[in-house]
Amino acid sequence: MATEVRKFEAWDWVLFAxxxxxxxxxxxxxAVKEFMNKDSNNADYLMGGRNMQLVPVAISILVSFMSAILILGTPAEMYTAGTLYFMYLIGMILAIILSALIFVPLLYPLRLTSSFEYLQLRFNSRAAKLTGTVIMIIQQILYMGIASYAPSTALEAVTGFPTWATIITVGCGSTFYTFLGGMKAVVWTDVFQAVVMIAGILAIVIQGAMKVGGMNTVWRINEDWHRIEFWNANFNPTTRHSI
Known part of the structure; x- marks a missing residue:
């Protein structure tokens, strides 16, 4: 019996828009708020006035790492190769702790607009700053290509909306609110999008678990298929996942 493929309906398009x-x-x-504020300056636009609240900024940083590569790729990796992939979180946590203890105390008091400015201060070389900036631009262009293509193909699969049109639509929308509102708009838009993404993930998890009979059934099925694995000390470099 063929599985029915659900396509976008009118309400889906309304929510998307x-x-x-x-x-x-x-x-x-x-943009209007900053225009009405006669005391606003470039620092308000680029850095949010350097006085934004902790929670929105933390959520914005979190969302910056929650691209379609993570949302689509990580579940697929665990589905095919098992749960040992979670080990990478240990490295991520250590990196965050080291950043908080070493880099933030070093860079924050300097009140820089970009971390690349530190390269110029550290090496007394404008070429060092430009080199770091160019490398970052190239890396981000390559990254954004993949991060934009992944959700666009997923949207095309359920709606028939062309991949190229989705990339252009989302790209123009992101450029629009960033250009107008600056850093404050970016942070609060990230907060809004975080709510949408988390709600979507929870909806999938809850609905999926209910359809198969609860989380206990989900766990049992994965154990039967040998996907539950939290420790593998195999040092063979050809092993898919190990410590």
Missing amino acids: LMLGISAVIGIFY
Whole structure:
């Protein structure tokens, strides 16, 4: 019996447009707010006035790492290769701790606009700053290509909306609210998008678990297929996942 493939309906398109619209409105709101504020300057636009609250900024940083590569790729990796992939979180946690203890105390008091400015201060060389900036631009262009292509192909699969059109639509929307609202718009749009992403993930997990009979059944099925694995001390470099 063939599985019915659900396509986008009118309400799905409304929600899709609403999400893009809310992001654009946030950009417009902060653009108008900064225009009305006679004391605003470049620091307010680029750095959010350096006085934004902790929680929104933390959520914004979190969302910066939650691309389609993570949302689509990590579940697929664990589904095919098992749960030992979680070990990479240990490295991520250690990296975050080291950054908080070493780099933040070093860079924050300097009140730099970009970490690349530190290269110029450290080596007394404008070429060092430009080199780091160019490398970062190239890396981000390559990364954004993959991060934009992944959700666009997923959207095309369920809607028939062309991949190239999705990339252009989302890219223009992101550029619009960033250009108008600056850093404050970016942070608060990230907060809004974080709520949408987390709600979507929870909906999938809860609905999926309910369909198969609960989390106990989910766990049992994965154990039967030998996907539950939390320790593998095999040092063979050809092993898919190990410590």
